[in-house]
Amino acid sequence: MLTEVTVGQLRKIVGEANFRNDPESLIAHSYDATPMVQALPDGVIYPSSAEQVSAILRLCNEQRIPVIGRGAGSNLCGGTVAVEGGIIMVMNRMNKLIEIDQSNLTATVQPGLNTKELHMAVEALGLFYPPDPGSMVVSTIGGNIMENAGGLRGLKYGTTKDYVIGLEAVLPSGEIIRTGGKLYKDVAGYDLTKLLVGSEGTLAIVTEAILKLLPAPKYKKTMLAMYKDINQAARTVSQIVGNRIIPSTLEFLDNPTIRVVEDFNKIGLPLDMDAILLIEQDGGDETVVANDIEQIIRICYEEGAAEVKVAQNAQEADKLMLARRSALSTLARIRPTTILEDATVPRSRIADMVTEINRIAKKYNLEICTFGHAGDGNLHPTCPTDARNEDEIHRVEEAFAEIFDAAIQLGGTITGEHGVGLVKAPYLEWKVGTAGIELMKSVKRAFDPNGIMNPGKMFAKQSRKRVVVQR
């Protein structure tokens, strides 16, 4: 609970209207896009400048009040839920696209800027900001930075981290630091820029970012390959890359996902197929893109594809992409609660991972649909369920614990792009070990000695015990 004095001090910093603690505001900010996690904050604050952020943090640090930064709240790890109370700091008043610098190929942005808006602004100039998380229509760049958001283009273009080259950030002490710059090379000290990217609001609040841009690829071709056997699809993925072709998108949908997507969208997906690969290539030259697609088609058939469809125009391409882009929202329709995970494995192990997911789903008597970024091994096993069914939810939890364990045993990780946050904190130790956890906690203390930045996230009070799985 905040005292009246504190509320007065906060209001003085941001103005009367920009601090709220009415029940509606608190409830509206008690949850994010993650199912089944909710907690009431003590207040919601809307700063408009780095100086205001600094004043707020200084005050909260003195009074040991938790601060939880928030963009659009579209994260899937409970990353912006105020589990220990405190203040939700919403960055949507700091949403300016400050500058696009065409000779240095950079964009300077405030954290509240909408991802899609940035895409459109740079694309209008023939430029390109590759990270395209599923939530990009609503998400903010600040949120993308804090979660190191990925997306469909990760294989060829990398993730948010690869494009953040400079930051302005406010430390819990209120100090404002600047890292990097409009620089492709900078080795002056430790790389605080990349450390802050993906730090999930646990170290500092980002108030400005310099992003690297690329020239936009001029041509794009989209295709779909259908398989009666999921192993053929998995082998195709390895073979494409093995043939030294890196597609801009290389996505995977399994049969349960195909059925659900087709049922809702009626785009003509074949219900009898075990797996679909959705493949896109882009580039600066039409012939090169066409050649890559031709080679990919050959590889698909060699590996046993039953059918291959190539989009003949942009409309057809959009229709094919819809199959993948709508997967989550469509799956979310079928039952009240949708648990979406992002266990990730080396690309060569995706067939093994899907086999494991299906075995585990069967063991726990659950429906798990799997789709995701096959090209970079980042799969999204998704379980449509019902939060009110206690027994089933318990089985879902057990199943996902086994899925995380399987991913790690295959050389993978518990989260490829969604973040640890609240929901995966009990499993972090499985990936990074006790020494890794202790080291990360020390890094956290270096930034935030009083533990006010998004407390309760990333590090669990108790790590979950790992069950040795018979396989």
Next chain:
Amino acid sequence: MLTEVTVGQLRKIVGEANFRNDPESLIAHSYDATPMVQALPDGVIYPSSAEQVSAILRLCNEQRIPVIGRGAGSNLCGGTVAVEGGIIMVMNRMNKLIEIDQSNLTATVQPGLNTKELHMAVEALGLFYPPDPGSMVVSTIGGNIMENAGGLRGLKYGTTKDYVIGLEAVLPSGEIIRTGGKLYKDVAGYDLTKLLVGSEGTLAIVTEAILKLLPAPKYKKTMLAMYKDINQAARTVSQIVGNRIIPSTLEFLDNPTIRVVEDFNKIGLPLDMDAILLIEQDGGDETVVANDIEQIIRICYEEGAAEVKVAQNAQEADKLMLARRSALSTLARIRPTTILEDATVPRSRIADMVTEINRIAKKYNLEICTFGHAGDGNLHPTCPTDARNEDEIHRVEEAFAEIFDAAIQLGGTITGEHGVGLVKAPYLEWKVGTAGIELMKSVKRAFDPNGIMNPGKMFAKQSRKRVVVQR
């Protein structure tokens, strides 16, 4: 000084022959490639496994003995000089290329592996590891990782950091941690991988690394553009990128450098030119590469190039590249001491930076030759001088301090790829601020509470006072 007991303990860990403290060994490891910095270590140790590294660090941590990791000692920042004594840990027994994984496009290596050797091994398979520091013929991957080595391909392909996706590292406590994996996406906790890259041996010893590889570009074209006015060359750089072309190499040589290089190499460089750009484009398609080069030629002439030469074959290309690759070694011939710096600015500011360098050289009555990676703003102002001439060396120091200051005022940094080490530590605060320094020191303490890892590097006992420069 090490006690006899400690020496015995160290010999027990690595075997009699792999610890040395004879005067020859100590002197041979008292310096690296950096001029004018030298200090005798107390011993030199050659571990052959992570377990040995762990045992050594645990012992040294208990006894507060400094440990300085060393690859080939080719760094240019005094990074491996034992300024506070202690043990030089040479990684050259751990020099295996453990695996090239062709379906995941990764190489797993030990830190002592030679950079050029890795290049050749992956290129033989049609793969590509882009980072190509000037020292790559002698340097090791471990050294490249610790310094975040750059090179000529930074503009298009990034630096070492962009290719390190997993590490095994030993903490000063002796704990062995593993970060990342054969994974393009991994957000499980803070990004310790990228934090360790560029940490200059001050946090941990890397004992294994997983590197990301690319398919090798099949075609390459090399050209040279010559300018009577350096500003035309600088504008060309901005225009090429402004036209949405990212060459694989975009290098710059100023007139003093041209003269010295031509004098020694006799490759037909024009002595009356103010500046030369050396440009290379690569790619998967011959026509695309040729088109890019054609457009670049047009831009060069539009911006006022006096002459453009395109290499007609690989031999001619090698000859043109020699002009750039030999710049440092040739400059090093003309006087006994060569001070090479790497002040870096946003690409759009390179003309301003070269103007500043020339003004400063004149002010201090020095010869400063400038060459470097124009495409990413990473310039190498180089001063041939003589360490025995105290007055001149003092002027060199003053001049470089002004050059660092100018770089920062132009939005740049004190070091783009060489590292802070010993020689740039007094200037780090100019780039990152007092809060930045304090934060980095806390991060250091999180890894190395007893301060045994490469002490005296990165953080200076006293930051240099910044002189307000009249301009």
